[in-house]
């Protein structure tokens with residue numbers, strides 16, 4: 001993968017421009033692009049740009065990428081090929097199968113406002129591009145282990161959840177951080193399936209939220225995230241099963257009551273609050289001993305805490321009686 005490093009003098013436009021100006025610029029680019037396509041498209045001609053367009057091409061944060069890689073997080077296996085990663089996803093808002101990437105293009109990720117409320121000094125809202133301008137941006141290589149026994153290795157771009165927590169200024173009475181996905185069945189037809197408890201919700205303890213591994217993701221493979229990965233802001237908790245890594249977050253609530261997650265609400269005997277990866281604790285319907293590395297055909301042994309025990313095991317030393325591995 002080609003990683004282009006931005007030099008100090010290349011100040012990204014979004015670092016100096018308020019989000020509203022960016023959005024207008026983005027709308028302008030879209031209108032111009034639409035106009036060009038109309039003029040150019042006859043029965044025998046379709047604009048090449050329109051054919052080649054990637055979902056992130058007109059993302060207002062594009063100029064910030066790629067972020068500098070943080071070399072503290074090393075992998076024991078190759079990075080998953082980008083196309084494999086982009087075409088095998090769980091995002092039930094856009095369908096309950098794995099090939100939701102086309103449908104997910106309906107996600108409108110600008111303007112995107114994030115609400116911070118609950119046990120904080122002061123509740124507030126912030127646009128995603130204004131938030132990006134305030135956060136310490138970096139790239140990390142992480143493994144992702146799904147509870148369905150497949151895994152990938154991904155270069156995530158984003159910032160530590162701890163930096164966001166510090167910015168949000170929670171009160172000392174906050175014990176949990178709850179994160180919620182958008183709820184808009186006109187945009188995401190999966191949300192018409194009324195038997196699911198929308199909106200998708202997940203939560204962590206405050207100790208987990210400030211653990212150095214907890215990461216908020218805005219991009220993949222050196223560019224803004226495509227919609228199927230949960231643009232423009234999703235969580236990555238590499239020591240937990242993938243369902244904890246909630247996508248397309250619109251709100252962060254600090255609370256003293258343990259929230260119930262989407263899957264926990266559907267089936268609490270199968271999906272719990274902690275959901276730490278453990279090969280020795282099978283899911284009620286399948287073993288967790290091994291995992292299929294997508295894109296390789298390899299099946300390898302799964303590791304306790306997905307191999308991240310040195311960063312996280314201490315947090316659970318006094319919680320032996322909790323169902324930590326479901």
Ligand code: MTE
Nearest residue numbers: 089090091092146181200242243245246247
């Ligand atoms: N977030 C939302 N909002 N909706 C979902 O369906 N699926 C979860 C998680 N986050 C999901 C979600 C599951 S089960 C997994 S394994 C990961 O997203 C998959 O992330 P990926 O598609 O980027 O690989």
